[in-house]
Each structure stands twice: as structure tokens, then as C-alpha cells.
Amino acid sequence: MQNEKRDQLVVSKKTYKKSNELINAMGKGTALSQKLFAIGMQNIKVDETNNVVATIYGTELRKMFKSSSGSLYEHIEALCDRQIKGATIFDWNLLMKDKENGKIEAHQVVTDASFKNGTLTLRYNNSLTDKIVNLQKDYTVLSLADTLSLKSVYSLRLYEMLKSAYDYQRAVTKMQGEMVFEYKLTELKLELGIINSGGSKEIKTELEKEFPDYDRIDELAEKTGQTKYKEYKIFNRNVLSKAKEELNKKTSLQVDYEPIKNGRKTEGIRFFVTKKDAEAVEKTAEVAVNKDEILDDLIDLMHDDFKLREIRELAELAEYDYDKIKKSYDYMNSYSSPVDVPIAFMKDCIKNEYYNNKTTKFRPKSSNSFNNFEQRNDYDFEELEKKLLDN
């Protein structure tokens, strides 16, 4: 458990830089490939052919993903395997506008990937090298912990885009507080990789214009069979509201949005972004860690009598109040007759606090009745209460 805490610490303070050009490039990638990119930034070097090479050790991967499942390595391997059908890291492509000639070019981000002897090596396209290393300006500092905590690839992309836009705006206007960003729906879908050029020349030429006709791109995309999230309501439900919820819960950004309407039809999205104060974020993170810790303690305590699933259920019921569960458990073990259905007994006991009947002297009324408790400071209660109020 000590180790887990430290692992948490290893991730929590780390940041990585990503150039705004990369962030705002349109492209498709999986959540895992984005995360691997973020982790890879911790340890990069440029090889003799001017490619950026990132190496990550398997043990680090486990720490980062807080994964203990045996299949993590398998998944990484599959991701690196060109032969495998389905998404691999090589499917990660970016559309970028060349600054000089204004042409849109598609770049494969990762050109080479191997996972050998527990070490993952990623080689990035050398046309991206100057967008990855030695960033002097036009970059955004992103929190590794924030990035890794996000599940949906859309949340991840939105986090990067909005953080980038926010920091940029703040640097330019020297203003703090809430800021507003507007995107056309199609523009947003392009950025999120929901629609892409799909090799279509027409879409590419449209994008090369200074003011692309997004309606036309929309039509063209539909013609090439890209109908994903065609209806706004679905896009809203599965992408926007999910991302908003996730960002607000897990990252340093506080996000809200509203549709920009033309008559009935939604044509764009207006985002409102503020930064949560750093303290608030750490608080919620801490509660999450405490939950895991409490669960671990409970497993140590009760794994002889209950399955993991049951313990989790009890923990939820008791709102991760370790004392409550321990008292119920002790009460059950000291019960005069054998208990038929332990799980039901425990549930009832937690709900109705039976243990107080016998052990009235344990009833803490005054705040200095600490000594009657197994030493466990009341810090957890405060945190939990805060968390409850937040939700």
C-alpha cells in the first residue's frame, strides 16, 4: 500500500509539453495511444536520423496505468502489432497544414513501435520532431495525471484543446477567470477525429482554404460514409456531456458548454472554461486514493469471509467508513448464534448500526472520545463529507 501511494506520487507531479500545433492537429488516435504519447514524453531522445524515440519500461507502464491485470502487456503488444486487425498505434494519423505552402498533409505519427523485454519503444515521424522536442513557444503544459485519468479519447482531446486554448488566451489577454471558446460542430468533429479527410481530395482542398466551408465538408464526409455522430443529440450525449462530466470531475479544468443555434439546428458549441483552484483538485484526488486504501484495509480484514465483490458492496453501503464496517464485522463475529447469511447480516448491521446496542459505551458523543476508537483520525469523514457535498 505504501508502494501504491508512492506510485501515485510518481505520476501526480509529472507534466509534459505538447506543441499547440500537435494539439490542434486533426486526427484520430485511441485513448491508449494518446496516453502512451504522454508517458513517452518523459523519456525521449533524438536518434541519428532525427527521429524522436521514446522508451518506456513495462514496470513504469504498470505504475502509470495503476494496472495489475495480467493482460496489460498483451494489449500493448497488440497495439504495436501491424498484423493485428483492429486499432493499432500506427493508425494514429494527423492532418496538418504546412505553414509554407498551406497544403494539408497526413502524417502517420508513430512509424515504428516495438515491445520487447518489457520495454516499449516508439519512434515518431521525423517530420514531427521539431514539434516534440526543444519547444520554446506555442506549447501547452499538460498534467500527466490529468491525462491518464481520462477514459474517453474525446475527453482527452477536449482536455488538451481547451487547456491549450485557455492558457493561450490567458497569456494574450492577461485575464484570469472564465473564458469562452467557440467551435463549429464540424470543426469540432474534425479536431476530435470523429470525421477525417478519409483520403478524400475534396475535403483536403476545402480544408486548405483559409476559411473552409464546413457545411460542404460535412456533406462530403457523409458521402464517404462517415456518419458517426451525425445527429447532434447523440454527439451531445456520448461525447460532449461525457467529456464535460469527466473533465470536471478529474482535471484542473472546469468546463461548461452550450449549443450555438441557427433556428432549431445546432451549428456550433460554445465552451466556458475556468480553472479550478489547485487545492480543490487535490482534495478530490485524495479522496479517491483514500477509497482504495480503505478498500485494501477492508480486504485485509475480511477476505476470509467475503468475496471481493461483497466487500466492495459493503464499502459502498457504508460510504467507505472503515470504523462502521469493522464494528459491524466484530459484532457479527461476537454474535451469540452462528450467522446464516453473513452478507445480509452485515448490510443490516451497517444500515441499522446494531453494534451500538451492545457496546453503548462506544457511542461517541463528545469530540474527545478518541481513545475509544481504534486510532483513526476523523480526517476521512471530513473528506467524504466534502465529496458528498460536491456531488
Place this chain on the structure above:
DNA sequence: AAGGGTGATGGCCGTGGCTG
């Protein structure tokens, strides 16, 4: 009548538990 919200349904896939 079209756009948008919400719930139900079914397919797909990753995870974790169970068994040999």
C-alpha cells in the same frame, strides 16, 4: 415537420473470476 431529449435494446470488447 424537423430538431432535440431520453429510455430501451443489442452488439462489441475488455476485465476479472473460475476451473482444469
Place this chain on the structure above:
DNA sequence: CAGCCACGGCCATCACCCTT
């Protein structure tokens, strides 16, 4: 320890209803 299977979560789609 490996392999299989069940479960749950995610996502797309449909159906139905409400708003504009």
C-alpha cells in the same frame, strides 16, 4: 498458470415524445 466464459460498460440505433 493458462484458457475460457460471464459480466459490465460503452456505443450505436430505434422508438417515442416534446419543443420550436
